[in-house]
């Protein structure tokens with residue numbers, strides 16, 4: 001297939017253009033549990049719960065005094 005893959009938002013079903021949108025990843029604390037992920041369009045990604053996150057496991061140095 002020479003067609004490029006078209007991503008579809010897992011929440012609203014809209015097509016997600018290349019280089020747009022986001023992937024929402026769910027990782028369970030229980031490492032044995034299989035996580036899951038969802039492709040989201042820009043709009044849906046913005047309305048998902050969560051907070052700006054850098055990397056897991058370490059707090060950004062300037063988080064407290066910002």
Ligand SMILES: [Zn+2]
Pocket residue numbers: 009010011012013014040041042043044045
């Ligand atoms: Zn969407």
